[in-house]
Amino acid sequence: MLWEVEIRPLGLDGERERVCDEFDLLTHSQRGADWVSSSSRGFLLEGEIDRAAAEQLMKDLLADLVVEEASVFEVGHTSGTYSFTVLLKPGVMDPVAESVLGAAADLGVPLKAVRTFRRYFGPENIPSADQNLLFRKVLANDAIEQVILGPLKPEHLALGKPYAFKKTIVPLRNLGDDELVKLSKEGQLALNLDEMKTVQAHFKEQDRDPTDVELETVAQTWSEHCSHKTLKGTIDYTEINGGQRKTIRYGNLLKETIFGATQELRKRFGADDWCVSVFADNAGVVTFDENFHACIKVETHNHPSAIEPYGGANTGLGGVIRDPLGTGLGAKPICNTDVFCFANPDFPPDDLPTGVIHPRRTMIGVVSGVRDYGNRMGIPTVNGAIVFDERYLANPLVFCGTLGIIPVDKVEKASKPGDYIVAVGGRTGRDGIHGATFSSLELTDESETVSGGAVQIGNAIAEKKVLDVILQARDLGLYSAITDCGAGGFSSAVGEMGADLGASVQLEKCPLKYAGLSYTEIWISESQERMVLAVPPKNWPELQALCAGEGVEAAIIGTFENTGRLKLSYQGEPVGDVAMHFLHDGRPTTAKVAEYEVKSATPATGGTAMPPADALLKILGSYSVCSKEWVIRQYDHEVQGGSVIKPLTGVMNDGPSDASVVMPVLGSMKGLAVACGLNPRYGDLDTYHMAATAIDEAVRNVVAVGGNPARTAILDNFCWGNVNDPAILGSLVRTSEACRDVALAFGTPFVSGKDSLNNQYTSANRKISIPGTLLVTAMAHVDDVRQCVTMDLKETGNELYLVGTTKDELGGSHYHLITGQTGGQVPTVDVSTAPKIFKAMHSAITGGLIRSCHDLSEGGFAVSIAEMAFAGKIGADITELTTAAPGIDDTARLFSESATRFVIEVKPANGAALKKMFDGLPLAKVGTTVKEPRLRIAGADGEWLVWAKLDSLKEAWQKPLRW
């Protein structure tokens, strides 16, 4: 039987309110309420159960009858009111349905299949334009969901049908160039002609054609995503500077810039080298204390988030959490970070390009996705940023990071010959397979194609269970190596773990979500929540028992062996046999051309100047600067109990912290500070300085709360447009050069990084490329968390100092953004002074001289002092800014975004000691803290440029995203 359990809220119908608001927002109308009159949620239950059993299950499990009413129907009932039912497409992960299946079994109710649905009631005759928008943009997301009009059809829910083995050979030896290109394109292999020819030559040598799974394995291993071939390939880079052309050939850009800087720093550190494993494993590892090392990784999940924001962000975070877990023999995740780039949430809906999701919906979906995965994993999300710029409209960026700690003796790993290859965690389905299409719109899918191809939904609890058993198995020493299954699935995970060895895999042994997957699909599926372990046979029974004891599936899918070959079979039939050497070293290097024209600063033009007081309010209320409390509070940022400096701080717990500090080992006073820096707007003027200031911002943020600049590690995440365009690639090369130069000057090693290229949207009449975006994440040691400081002003009668030099650097600033100006001098970093300032700041903070400290970034001095004042509910009189920042005009004094600057609050008695610490460094008193709840800033002529109530400043800052 197939039963339908329908559940409606008693009282407030929150879901109806949500969808009506969403519809009204997208249409600038009030019609939402006309089209949706109420909502319900429900379950489809399939099994040999009668109505009474279904009703019992409804009461005992499915409905909360204190606040809901519920009924059981036979599928296909008509309730009198017309309805539209939203169902996940077949094959899309439905974690709730899986849980219901298990819980029903606990209650002794034999169900065969379950699906969840949402239902909306409304008129049958909605005008087609409204209906289209309502169904496709508000009620459901096409990529993963379908809307069924009227009653559901009574068909069964089972997925897939048995797979009949058929080995596929791809005849390739006799193909010409055009045919090779066509094969690559049609098979979505993403290999260029040169690479296809290399594959062809290899198989000609073998005197045979490859099987489909061999070709796919090569394509996965050689993909941009897995091999970073652009940044590791040859680049002929020409820099044009004032008519002079200078060409450099990079054999391997990453190695020669970012990674190169780290290697040089490690030499310089000598015996004091605190890097442990960098650019080698799934996350970068550095020292922490005598028992643990710390590790960090930041990933992007941009393309999936553009198609399905919730699922994309959800699996993005799920994926990066598996990186520390798959580092060494497994690190325990201690906190997450998230940084997003969107177009403005008030973007006019009518101007949306075809197929693009409205940025407000993208933002809500992404935040919900991060929230639901991070919170369920029990990992606090403690740091982030959101940058708004119209060029992210079609390509939103979603960066997710995870920090972890790992016992010092668990960093080394190596698969050994004879070790079992063990898949642990989620089952394998068609998720994330190239070319899988969402073809079925039927409730019952009888075709072989099960959707869920491009987009996935995570199942955080599945991953939490994996995390729990892995950390126990690690401490019991049950396995010799581990890695995560990410892009490329088993192909990439087993290929990497067996790279120096060899492996043989029996693909029919992989546990599947449903029948019907071909051997190739099993091999390359990117299903979530899976880890691969190398397990010595003697340990297998114990590992198996441990996993079974916590309801985690573990299966032996093959063996690592000393053959140097990757051998695949399906039900005894060999389907693949490739040399590891060819996979990992056989790829021809790419050669690309890059060019960058360095433009000297031009005077700012366009726009209209604005009175300082108005400009301050406007910048505080700009989307990138304004309060992100709506986002932050949805994340559990305190689970695990290690929270020391929270993302929100101040007298009302709502001011913007520069960085977060966590205490990974409860009760130990040693902490880690984490922060980020990015400003793509500077890149419009010069990507070198964009990179330099991003590093500066990330480092000064951790320093601002008490992080040790001499123990600060950084990470790079490049998100760029189409790198086949020499100018776009040129801007990336220049960014990499800046990363190298500044990392060396600051003594802050890059320990890991990731790139996401080709973020470009093209349609018939529109092309949007994202601005080259570099995110820098910093992680710093805090030797004693009790010395940390926050950014909120603390007491009246204290002195306020400006640290650092303010220059006329309004290029790319928020002041220019809100006044509509372009050009100007972009902020630059004085790399010889900056490290000295960081060092002095750190001494002053650990010496207890600083009561509050805030970095200066978007909006410059004016925004920083305003944030400090309203966060602390303490006023400030700024009377000496002119002498503190001489030689420039008042606008630049207030709003210039010059790097390496802080505002600090110091008790008068500590002023002398502070000045001594900053001997020879830029430090100037600018004013005092006062009792009156206002901010006053005097200009060069002694008149007040700004005289504002703290409440009005705070209101301007809180209002835009107070959703």
Place this chain on the structure above:
Amino acid sequence: MATPSVLILRAPGANCDMEAQFAFEQAGAVAKRIHINRLRENPALLHQYQILMIPGGFSFGDDVAAGKILANQLTAFLSDELRKFRDREKLILGVCNGFQAILKAGLLLPSDEEGPMVTLAHNTQGKFEDRWIHLATVPGNKSPFLKGINQMYLPIAHGEGNFVCRKEWILKGLEQAGQVVLRYASPGGGAPNGFPDNPNGSQGDIAGVCDASGRVMGLMPHPERHILPTQHPRWTREGLKKEGDGLQLFRNAVEFFAE
């Protein structure tokens, strides 16, 4: 004084178990984290312990409703042992998701013929929130966990913490029986002034309740997240206190067995 043993129940998706263990250890107990499957295999294992704690998290993903599937397992597999445990003068504490689970399992207030009398529904403001809130204990309350505590400042982090009674008389009955033990309060400790003082819309501003014996208590706020003075959101302003407000609750549980 005898050192009580605490069983911290792990379920798939529980995630506040480590800090709960830390809290009990700071309070002087011996605490072990045990997976629910071990207890299902051997329910008598429970009786080796004096305190059962069900920590926060997202047991079974909070799929269907928060704590619901864990509640079902407690009812289906452990109800006899749990009743015996309670009747042997032992303590049960449910925090956040643990509160949701023991409430929905009927351990705090059994269902009547019409079904469950109370629930923890979705927050009225419609979303998950992490924020610090003020709490006042209800004078004359029955809970040994709250002995000598008047006020606490603790974080909440939940999406389904809205305490709802099926009927008004149920709320009155709970209050009269001394089972309402903890209410959301204003910063001064007085009655809360709507949101965010009462962060989820709970009836009667109820943040925690106990059963008729007083020895089973559930609360939405997280006492285990305010053990160390550095966990306070404003310690950089107000200075480091001797200890966090939550520690006394755990200490009370330990001292209960010294009497």
